[in-house]
Amino acid sequence: MPKNILIQFDCDPQPSTFDAVVAVDAGADVLLRHGGVTPETVAPLVHGAMFTRGGEDLKATAIFVGGSDAAAAEAVAARVRKTFFGPVRVGVLVDPNGANTTASAAVIAAARHVALGPGCHAVVLGGTGPVGQRVARLLAGKAARVTLVSRSLDRAAAAVRRIEAAVPHASITACGADRPAIATADVIVAAGAAGVTLLDEAGRRGATAARVIIDLNAVPPAGVAGILATDKARPEGQTVLYGALGVGGTKMKIHKAAIARIFADTAAFLDAEELLAIGERL
Numbered sequence: 001m002p003k004n005i006l007i008q009f010d011c012d013p014q015p016s017t018f019d020a021v022v023a024v025d026a027g028a029d030v031l032l033r034h035g036g037v038t039p040e041t042v043a044p045l046v047h048g049a050m051f052t053r054g055g056e057d058l059k060a061t062a063i064f065v066g067g068s069d070a071a072a073a074e075a076v077a078a079r080v081r082k083t084f085f086g087p088v089r090v091g092v093l094v095d096p097n098g099a100n101t102t103a104s105a106a107v108i109a110a111a112r113h114v115a116l117g118p119g120c121h122a123v124v125l126g127g128t129g130p131v132g133q134r135v136a137r138l139l140a141g142k143a144a145r146v147t148l149v150s151r152s153l154d155r156a157a158a159a160v161r162r163i164e165a166a167v168p169h170a171s172i173t174a175c176g177a178d179r180p181a182i183a184t185a186d187v188i189v190a191a192g193a194a195g196v197t198l199l200d201e202a203g204r205r206g207a208t209a210a211r212v213i214i215d216l217n218a219v220p221p222a223g224v225a226g227i228l229a230t231d232k233a234r235p236e237g238q239t240v241l242y243g244a245l246g247v248g249g250t251k252m253k254i255h256k257a258a259i260a261r262i263f264a265d266t267a268a269f270l271d272a273e274e275l276l277a278i279g280e281r282l
């Protein structure tokens, strides 16, 4: 049996150690780690993955695309996909800064308590960041009515346009942080920057219909007042609360299952939607 080789394409100068450790724990025998990868430089690296092993052995080579700049990583991932032709391809996982696995885990947590669909109103705070945009996209893909909130209505509108392009039937609205539509939200996901409070005590009191509130920020102070990072389906009145570590376990399971999948299926190209599907099957 050939060794499982995971080739890490990271847009940052130094490839992520987090992604490397998870890869080894999930079954990679050998890591080839490339930093500073761009769409212009990635094609020869992909050729090296495609043309070295033949037949069934090709399965034992896979690619991970990551980095702290999600847009840059997506551009690299798109170029990787374009470089493949016919059956000469290897499995690919795209998870810049953990955004896809984290967003998938958040949506899975919400779905444990609320039926995601047209009857569900979901508010995504910090919705313009990599994690927030993916949470909003996945919720829209489940046909929930989504409100994407930003401090800037223009930035929120730009994020909404990107999501509408990816999910043609999305029911999604941009909203400024001054009127975040909290009162009618069944689901609230706070995906703001680390250490930033997006919903304070008074804001929480306005969330009168919320069945689930998820705060993805693990760095004090909390993104949502009163939520602990370790909260995992902690009930409070009619609402169930999740903190960053509370969804982190599911995120790690999805990440490891995804690594296993890209070593099993050379056709796998795992973005947020595919990772959500993997998480739903766990």
Ligand SMILES: NC(=O)c1ccc[n+]([C@@H]2O[C@H](COP(=O)([O-])OP(=O)(O)OC[C@H]3O[C@@H](n4cnc5c(N)ncnc54)[C@H](OP(=O)(O)O)[C@@H]3O)[C@@H](O)[C@H]2O)c1
Pocket: 097, 098, 099, 102, 126, 127, 128, 129, 130, 131, 132, 149, 150, 151, 152, 155, 156, 191, 192, 193, 194, 195, 196, 216, 217, 218, 244, 245, 247, 248, 251
């Ligand atoms: N649990 C996990 O495993 C895990 C994994 C990855 C990430 N995370 C966490 O998930 C959260 C989102 O990650 P991300 O990378 O998407 O975050 P990010 O890009 O750093 O920030 C998300 C959004 O927060 C808003 N924001 C930034 N500074 C702010 C401020 N001072 N006040 C109010 N809003 C501010 C910005 O939106 P606007 O400028 O448009 O308002 C930004 O687009 C972070 O807290 C991160 O630590 C958790």
